[in-house]
Structure formats: C-alpha cells, structure tokens
Amino acid sequence: MKNIFVIFFVILSAHANTTFADNGQLLASQCYQCHGPNGHSKGEIDSIAGKSASDLYGDLLEMKQKPKIEIMHLQAKSYTDNELREIANYLSTLN
Ligand code: HEC
Numbered sequence: 001m002k003n004i005f006v007i008f009f010v011i012l013s014a015h016a017n018t019t020f021a022d023n024g025q026l027l028a029s030q031c032y033q034c035h036g037p038n039g040h041s042k043g044e045i046d047s048i049a050g051k052s053a054s055d056l057y058g059d060l061l062e063m064k065q066k067p068k069i070e071i072m073h074l075q076a077k078s079y080t081d082n083e084l085r086e087i088a089n090y091l092s093t094l095n
Contacts, residue, residue, distance in 0.1 A: 024090030027083055031075070031091075039091050049094035056088035 028039070031048060035041050039049030048056065060076050061084060067073030076084065 023083070024086035024088075027079065028087045028090050031087070034071075039094055048091050051092060053085075053088045053092035056091055057085050060084040060088060 032039065034045050035048045036043070036045070039047055041047040060079075061081065063069055063072040064076035064079075064081075064084065079087065
C-alpha cells in the first residue's frame, strides 16, 4: 500500500518539473502575433526573445499595474503574476 503513495508522489513530482517550462512556452505563444515568431519581431514592435527574465517580468508587472501602453496592459492583466514569470522565464531562454 505504501508503494502506491510513493509511485503517486514520483509521478506528481515528475509532472511538476515539466509543467514549468511547458506552461511558459504555451503562454508565450500568444505574444508572437505582435512580437513576431518566437518573439523575434520583423516590424515596428520590439522583439521580446532573449531578454533577461527579470527585465521582462518587471516590464510585464509594470504594464499590468500601470497602463502606460494600453495594448500591453490588456495583454498583461490577462495573466496571473506567476504566469507572467513563466512567460518571462521562457522568453529569456530564446535566442
Ligand atoms: C496585440 C499586440 C500585442 C500582443 C499580443 C502582445 N504585445 Fe507586447 N507590446 C505590443 C506593443 C504595441 C508594445 C509597445 C510598442 C513597442 O514596445 O514597440 C508592446 C510592448 C511590450 C514590451 C515592452 C517592450 C519594451 O522594450 O518597452 C514587452 C516586454 C512586451 N510587449 C511583452 C509581451 C508579452 C510577453 C506578450 C505576451 C503575453 C505580449 N507582449 C503580447 C503589442 C503586443
């Protein structure tokens, strides 16, 4: 009986390890319609790939709280702070 709980725990922790990167990747894909494929912009709007995670997270939190760029306020407020961190962490890994 004890083994069942051990197996359950192992499955749960394996799942927790994979969701972090996967979730950021999934959530960030929504940003590409304006910021370019994989965050590499080919137009006027800034690229967001490969910036530092803390800069991106800071920018996103600021845009969520103070709507200086209205369009990004609407984007940023659709996510929890934790989701914004996951997006920032994922984008920072792109080159
Ligand atoms: C509907 C279009 C649109 C979408 C979708 C969008 N953005 Fe933006 N974003 C903009 C515009 C417009 C600006 C301001 C103009 C600029 O920075 O060139 C901006 C600015 C930013 C900035 C500030 C850039 C800087 O250097 O000042 C960051 C960071 C950013 N967006 C990240 C994101 C992330 C992350 C997502 C996905 C959650 C996202 N954006 C989704 C249009 C969009």
